[in-house]
Amino acid sequence: MNPSTAFATVVVDELIRCGVREAVVSPGSRSAPLALAFAEADRAGRLRLHVRIDERTAGFLAIGLIRGTGLPVPVVTTSGTAVANLHPAVLEASHSGLPLIVLSADRPPALRGAGANQTTDQLKVFGSAVRLFHELGTPVREIGQVAYWRSQVARAVANATGARSADPGPVQLNCPLAEPLVPTDGEDWPESLDGRSTGPWTAVHAVAGQLSTVSPGPKTVVVAGDGASQAARLAAESGHWPLFAEPSSRARTGPAVISAYRLLLQANDLVSEIERVLVFGHPTLSRPISKLLARADVEVIVVAPTGLWPDPARRAAAVVTGLQVAAPDTTDWLERWQQADQTARPAIDKLLTDGLTGPGIAAFVGAAAGADGMLVVASSNAVRDLDLAPVVPIRTIANRGLAGIDGTISTAVGAALANAGPTYALIGDLAFLHDSNGLIIGPDEARPDLRIVVVNDNGGGIFSTLEQGDPNHASHFERVFGTPHNTDLGALCAATGTPYKLVETAEALQAALASTVAGIDVIEARVPRSTHRPLAEELVAALRGV
Ligand SMILES: Cc1ncc(C[n+]2csc(CCOP(=O)(O)OP(=O)(O)O)c2C)c(N)n1
Incomplete structure (x- = not known):
């Protein structure tokens, strides 16, 4: 066996021993040994391989698979610009704490800096975004290589999952590979290539965190941002405190949820009574929450099991690993919020269903996915619209690490591939x-059951609700913020053979959503961009005094 083939065989075997079950490969010549080893492992039923021609898509597919399975996912690229195309996904993984394992193939050092084709400096190309960078030595026929490869893979996976650091995130293993890059006949390898009979080369055990106790007293609310988990719900319920849970918090369930929290924070006097906030996850969605967390008269306690913690307002008084509640609040604090929420709901729902609106579409899609379903939601208005919906599926996935509008289809495909039932995606037209390359899926690849609902307002709708959208700035608005594109989404779908339907009324949308999800299909719901700003204002106005 030649060194490159031996290396790739061992690396893939060790990744599987360390828990990898899904892998993504983009084609290339330098990466051929890894591609072949992954294909072989797929054929043997040891993992599932996904092949994508666009590395940016491949990276976000891996993000979706990680979000769907909770497991680390490797992605293999060839050398050169191919590696750089992973950068958006690496950044999202870094800011969301996702175990993305980049295996970047490279030329051996002797071919670098000398004008060899497709060769650049890809060492530490992702800068501080990765939890570990390691350049594996060019494989050589030598005793000791197997222990090196296996232990380094185990170390990379442990760094990616945060087993020791409690700070999960992406890692890069740069893999210089010399020719031959395909299996060849020849001498046997001088040592056994096998891994340990017990599993991983190094079994890395997690560091246990300690719980801190919080007592009742101050009027407390629980804010659950992206990835907060059920810990936020449990804290709110045991403390008898209102829970303001963003759609992708995985905590938006149970009696403490205040579904209209975002509007109530802008329109209800209860807000001024808040004295303490317990923050779980990564809140990013709303300015009212940012304002609350910046208030000098509010004590902010951040609950962050992992290394980094969110505190953009620089007001956190404490950061704790986990929380236990000493005793529940015995006042009517939670009931007053619940009452306000119940009174607000009909007013909100009436406005949402008045014609076809972004939040109305989100409400229909949330209901179609169901409370137990899976929904992938794009950045910009889609996730904020869902935040207003009465039903938000508990498995709502959003790339809130950096809130990019890139990679959403691929993330949805990845998450859907990890989901046994049908998956829905809610996405703006620019996202x-x-x-759209995420729709390019080869004939040999697994295809999920995924329904993508595009809210098409022919441009960047969110900007009309922000400062730029004020009529005072109208002269340049359409060109530099509105960015209409007039693209025929039906034709785009046809290019990849993706079933497509256009809906222009709420009834048509409901009918389209009622059909069975089988394979990937797209529903385009057209809405005017001009109604976003008035609707946002009407929603707040409707809740004043509630
Ligand atoms: C990769 C990336 N580029 C640019 C932005 C800035 N941005 C935020 S929202 C937005 C417009 C999104 O439009 P669309 O997806 O149609 O959703 P809508 O605002 O209409 O709801 C842009 C360009 C971003 N978040 N991510």
């Missing part, structure tokens, strides 16, 4: 166009 859809940004990642």
Whole structure:
């Protein structure tokens, strides 16, 4: 066996021993040994391989697979610009704490800096975004290589999952590979290539965190941002405190949830009574929450099991690993919030269903996915619209690490591949166009049951609700923020053979959503961009005094 083939065989075997079950490969010549080893492992039923021609898509597919399975996912690229195309996904993984394992093939050092084809400096190309960078030595026929390869893979996976650091995130293993890059006949390898009979080369055990106790007293609310988990719900319920849970918090369930929290924070006097906030996850969605967390008269306690913690307002008084509640709040604090929420709901729902609106579409899609379903939601208005919906599926996935509008289709495909039932995606038209390559899936690849609902307002709708959208700035708005594109989404779908339907009324949308999800299909719901700003204002106005 030649060194490159031996290396790739061992690396893939060790990744599987360390828990890898899904892998993504983009084609290339330098990466051939790894591609072949992954294909072989797929054929043997040891993992599932996904092949994508666009590395940016491949990276976000891996993000979706990680979000769907909770397991580390390797992605293999060839050398050169191919590696750089992973950068958006690496950044998202870094800021969301996702175990993305980049295996970047490279030329051996002797071919670098000398004008060899497709060769650049890809060492530490992702800068501080990765939890570990390691350049594996060019494989050589030598005793000791197997222990090196296996232990380094185990170390990379442990760094990616945060087993020791409690700070999960992406890692890069740069893999210089010399020719021959395909299996060849020849001498046997001088040592056994096998891994340990017990599993991984190094079994890395997690560091246990300690719980801190919080007592009742101050009027407390629980804010659950992206990835907060059920810990936020449990804290709110045991403390008898209101829970403001963003859609992708995985905590938006149970009696403490205040579904209209975002509007109530802007329109209800209860807000001024808040004295303490317990923050779980990564809140990013709303300015009212940011304002609350910046208030000098509010004590902010951040609950962050992992290394980094969110505190953009620089006001956190404490950061704790986990929380236990000493005793529940015995006042009517939670009931007053619940009452306000119940009174607000009909007013909100009436406005949402008045014609076809972004939040109305989100409400229909949330209901179609169901409370136990899976929904992938794009950045920009889609996730904020869902935040207003009465039903938000508990498995709502959003790339809130950096809130990019890139990679959303691929993330949805990855998450859907990890989901046994049908998956839904809610996405704006720019986000859809940004990642339309995500619809390019080869005939040999697994295809999920995924329904993508595109809210097409022919441009960047969110900007009309922000400062730029104020009529005072109208003269340049359409060109530099509105960015209409007039793209025919039906034709785009036809290019990849993706079933497509256009809906222009709420009834048509409901009918389209009622059909069985089988394979990937797209529903385009057209809405006017001009109604976003008035609707946002009407929603707040409707809740004043509630
Ligand atoms: C990769 C990336 N580029 C640019 C942005 C800035 N941005 C935020 S929202 C937005 C417009 C998104 O439009 P669309 O997906 O159609 O959703 P809508 O605002 O209409 O709901 C842009 C360009 C971003 N978040 N990510």
